[in-house]
Amino acid sequence: MTGYLALDEVSVSFDGFRAVDGLSFSVEEGELRCLIGPNGAGKSTALDMICGKVRPTAGTIFLQGRALNRLEEHEIARAGIGRKFQVPSVFRELTVRQNLDVAHSRQVGVWANIARFGHHADRDGLEKLAELVGLEDRLEVPAGHLSHGQTQWLEIAMLVAQDPRVILMDEPTAGMTVQETRKTADLFNRLKGKHTLIVVEHDMGFIKEIGDVISVMHQGRLLAEGSVGEIEQHAEVRAAYLGSGGISGA
Amino acid sequence: MSASTTHNPGHRRTWLQIAIYGAVCLTIFLVPTILDNDFLLNKYSRYLVFGILAIALSLSWGYCGILNLGQAASFGLGCYCMAMALKLRTVPVHTGDDGLPDFMVWNNVTELPWFWVPFHSLPFALFAGIAVPTVLAALVGWFMFRARITGVYVAIITLASLVVVNLLIIDQQRYTGGFNGITDLAQLELFGLTFDAYSRNSYYLVASVLAACLFAALAITKSKTGLILQAIRDHEDRVRYFGYDVAHYKIFAFSASAAIAGIAGMLYTIVMEFASPTFLDVPLSLSVVIWCAVGGRQSLLGAALGAIVVTGTQGALSDSGIFLQSWTLLMGMIFVASVLFLPKGLAGLAELAGERLRRLGRDTPPPVKTDVLGPVREGEGLA
Incomplete structure (x- = not known):
């Protein structure tokens, strides 16, 4: 397989149900790839397999030619994969600042971190980051007190702090207002190029703003791949997912 | 730019914490100057040792969510190591031929x-x-945490490990003194000082070690490692996807906690002048959990003070004629009340009072939303 991040005939079954069935696609470095498909198409499961949460029962996932399958989750993260979960996953009892500090994981060892106090190695950076997502006034607030949209942004900011080469985003705009979604689209367009992104989304307006290439999944398989225009015209995609109205109507 | 570059509330909080911890340690050091009673000092030393033991559990349970019900195993092993050394230093009249400990002679x-x-x-x-x-903790921890065992199963495994160590010591009477433990110990002599259990020296020794453990544990919790431990407590799986090896961090917290418990155990032998299997039995191990719950497991100082207050009250109640029979009942009620009404223990109460005072000081009242999930999450920690 070629490509920066590549899935080669990857499958996984849960109790006999093949959630992902021989999925192959590859993403180039710096690309922002959108992954769409109806509910149960296996989009989240595909991300789960890339970040190690779910082990593929067959097939291989490569990052720059290196197989990720046999690695543990933290090793995959160290290899350069970051993940934002569908249900916002932050540390609710820790403050926003502490959340960003944890995510800023240049040093991962127990002994390397025991002598590090104050964590202000990159304090300005963290504060700029908080500003970027509009949380600069909430740095000392426990993450459990944030609104849903703010929690989404905190997790996105945490991924930026982690600074992985590949960022996997699972429905980043779920629960966001129109303005918040637009701001997120701006942010993603800035991340593009520096990071390689795979974004699972349902919001077609959002996809139109950020997407270069779209991969469509259906019943655990890749159904189609192409630009927004190509996907809109794709007969099978329309039948399976978009309906007759096309992307604009969805 | 936000105002936090000039004054970071997190840092201010740390300094306040250091000041409070220091003040409490100083108070503990000053006790012998106003109290000239070696018997009471010995009693208070015992309470302070339990304070150290509670710090150990606070580090693993309060900061990393590892409910270790076998804390007394680490404590007891520390007790026995010290007792073995002091037994071999006993004046010959108490030991058998060639300096063999007396109970070994009796056991042929x-x-x-x-x-x-x-x-x-x-x-x-x-x-x-x-x-x-x-x-031992690192070994047990390696098996548990590599296998991603969490929650109530950790509690069961640690409790079972404690029972195994306890039975082993009782069973191997020839080498450990069995039920009787190791008695007739010499007094510890260190740096030219003699640590008689009923003396200021011993009290100061225990108080110094308490202060050292308190600040060492505080340093751990304030480091980035400590922050990651708290993140693990909060959402273990999330931590993995940032590249941290959760098992390593948990083994570290579990072992560091055992080290502190071992130190407490050694001091306990000095203060009690013997080692006994009751120092590593289940009731003691469960008591540590109660101390931490009452004092506030997410505060090292809270846990230590919880231990001192609970064991102190226990001592006072069991000594008084009125509560001779009912003190355990009373302690049980205090525990239930603190779990129900003070999910963060006495430390949480102090924090709340501090918050109120600060708000009275400033006239801008920021409506800090209290964590309604508090008691529920507390329950999760136990489960």
Whole structure:
């Protein structure tokens, strides 16, 4: 397989149900790839397999030619994969600042971190980051007190702090207002190029703003791949997912 | 730019914490100057030792969510390491031929067992009192945390490990003194000082170690490692996807906690002048959980004070004629009340009071939303 991040005939079954069935696609470095498909198409499961949460029962996932399958989750993260979960996953009892500090994981060892106090190695950076997502006034607030949209942004900011080469985003705009979604689209367009992104989304307006290439999944398989225009015209995609109205109507 | 570059509330909080911790330690140090009663000092030393033990559990349970019900195993192993060294230093009249401990003579042991021999050296004993519990914890922790065992299963495994160690010590009477434990100990002599259990020296020794453990544990919790431990407590799986090896961090917290418990155990032998299997039994181990819950497990100082207050009250109640029969009932009620009404223990109460005071001081009242999930999450920690 070629490509920066590549899935080669990857499958996984849960109790006999093949959630992902021989999925192959590859993403180039710096690309922002959108992954769409109806509910149960296996989009989240595909991300789960890339970040190690779910082990593929067959097939291989490569990052720059290196197989990720046999690695543990933290090793995959160290290899350069970051993940934002569908249900916002932050540390609710820790403050926003502490959340960003944890995510800023240049040093991962127990002994390397025991002598590090104050964590202000990159304090300005963290504060700029908080500003970027509009949380600069909430740095000392426990993450459990944030609104849903703010929690989404905190997790996105945490991924930026982690600074992985590949960022996997699972429905980043779920629960966001129109303005918040637009701001997120701006942010993603800035991340593009520096990071390689795979974004699972349902919001077609959002996809139109950020997407270069779209991969469509259906019943655990890749159904189609192409630009927004190509996907809109794709007969099978329309039948399976978009309906007759096309992307604009969805 | 936000105002936090000029004054970071997190840092201010740390300094306030250091000041409070220091003030409490100072108060503990000043007790002998106003109290000239060696019997009471010995009693208070015992409470302080329990304070150290509670700090140990706070580090693993409060900061990393590992509910260790076998804390007394680490404590007891520390006790026995110190007792072995002090037994071998007893004046010959108390021991058998060739310096063989008396209980070995009674059990027809003719030669000092190999694992007793290095305890002729006091530095070795002090090292072993920390190393044995730490290595054992690291081993148990390695099996548990590599296998991603969490929650109530950790509680069960640690409790079972404690029972195993306890039974082993009771069973091996020839080498450990069995039920009777190891008695008739010499007094510890270190740096030219003699630590008589009923003396200021011992009290100061315990108080110094308490202060050292308190600040060492505080340093751990304030480091980035400490932050990651708290993140693990909060959402273990999330931590993995940032590249941290959760098992490593948990093994570290579990072992560091065991090391502190081992130190407390060594001090306990000095203060009690014997070692007994009751120092590593289940009731003591469960008591530590109660101390931490009452004092506030997410505060090292809170846990220590919880231990001192609970054991102190226990001592006072069991001494008084009125509560001779009912003190355990009373302690149970205090525990239930603190779990129900003070999910963060006495430390949480103090924090709330501090918050109120600060808000009175400023006239801008920021409506800090209290964590309604508090009691529920507390329950999760126990489960």
